[in-house]
Amino acid sequence: MTNCRISHPIFRELSEVIFILTLDVSNTNNWSHSVQLNVTASSKNEDPAKLKNNRATLQIPIIYRVNVLVRRWDSTKILNISLSSQEIKEVVHRFQVENLGVRPMPVNVTFTTTKQLGHEILWNVSGVTPEEAPTDRIRCVVLGEVEGRAATKVNRTREGCNADSRLAMRCLVDQLVHNTPLTFALRGYVFLTNASKIKTCRLLTVAQVSFDERRYTQAGDENDKDGFLTSEVTTDVEIIQEVNYIPFISGGAVGGLLLLILIGVILWKVGFFKRSYKDRIDEDQTAVQAEPQCTTPLNCEPGSE
Template sequence: MGVNILDDLKVTKCTLWTTTKSALDCLYLEATKVWLSESEEAEETLHDNTYQLYVPVRCEADILLTRDSSPERYDLKSVEEMEANGEFDPPFNFTFKLQNLGPFTVGHLLVKVTIPTLTKGNNLLLILTNNSTSPQDGIQCTLAGHTALQQWLPPRGQVVTEDLRTYEKLDASNSQFNLLLCDVRNFKTSDEYSVHISGRLATDSLMALRFRSLLLVTTATLDIWEPRAMFLKEEARSREITLHVTKQYESEVSIWIIIGSLLGGLLLFALLTLALWKIGFFQTAYRRRKEAMAAGNGSIEQSSKKGIEH
């Protein structure tokens, strides 16, 4: 568009061109302005009067992140009962689903999934066995720092005494975790992807740890890398899957402490009884009771004799 401004004292001509361009459907503005003074200007200085203005317009992506898990809760029982019911190291399945509900194409989306697999004391919590995506095209997932699936599995049978009763939950902030990174390219409108994670609970390690109730929290977080002008609302960036583990047979006091206390109480009672018997406590009491009974019988006999004489 062109704009002419006339002034009685000075004549200035302004010419403004504006255009809009698209970067993966996320719009920005580009404007070119040319200012001409009222007097003739040398050709070599005309470039001083021309410049470009680039104004990015941020746009919000509408990506729906949902989750599903099975099971949501697991109650630890005795080892014998779990083995009898075939529940030793039971399986779990986590799924995060992505849906692009907005009008914009997301050039590069990064999905970060943190799974708490070890305590800080190196005790095993979850055994990861597999991860997959559906569909497989357009998304690629890798484990950060791992080259083979077998490296997900820490050594078994190495349980260190650890008290977790002060923890309400274990997540990436207070445990050792595995990081699953998924790249989504050219995420178009109405596209959908699912990330599946499967594994088993390490029941032998969980039984040895001290806790009553514990939440194992797996978190998925979204970050948009391209285009830079696109963003997600903070409340839409992450979702959590919580696996609630409880113990039915966790006791505050060891059974051996209870048995020892009971035997100690019985022994103390026996020693106290023996000491009282040694000092004649029971004999003195018996003698007093016998004398009292004899005195009572004598009073009754005297009363009976007086009654007969009268």
């Protein structure tokens, strides 16, 4: 209880006094949802019959200032899938939620993810799992497929890859303790369901933290609050179309054989394979061998050995 006294010379007729009350909420104490303030004004010079309007009651809600952060964690960034072998590969999207403040608080973490891109790519993620956290503090449920505003961000994929199916999941955390981060993982296998004509697509998961705004308010600037409470993870899926080299090898072998035949035909046309031409070459070689040999070139005369 606080008493404020106003002396007679100050509080004159038709004058007013404004009281400013400042309250500080402790982070260690547990307060109720609101605090009630009762204000009563009294004077010895006032008629008791007019005291009915000398009371006022004000109910003020108690809101704690908190600092919660969600960020992307170790996840699959790039995935290569061969179109010919129809590979099946695992994709993991991870998020970490941390309470940077002092007061423990309950939070909800909602995940909205791409499940199917057109008729070509399917990610069979079925749920979200907390990693290295007590299961009694966290409960995760699948909300089902979502449309409309809840899927606006997830629908933002690369050109030619329409997110036809989006899945929403939510984890309820009873107490998010100071400096004890929680990691959530979305796991599933990606495979092609049809012969795809696209080369690259993107899987996108958006995580958003929410809490009771009647009890808590996020610290920081009003325009920057969403940056701390929302995060996203993307995986670029590249579809590899392997080249069949057998036609190139066969074509090269056939082309080489045809070129060899063409060279042979040209040589035959110029008489390379004729016998007379071969005989002339043999005669020239015989004439060269029949010429006299001179052992001492300086003493040799024409017509002598």
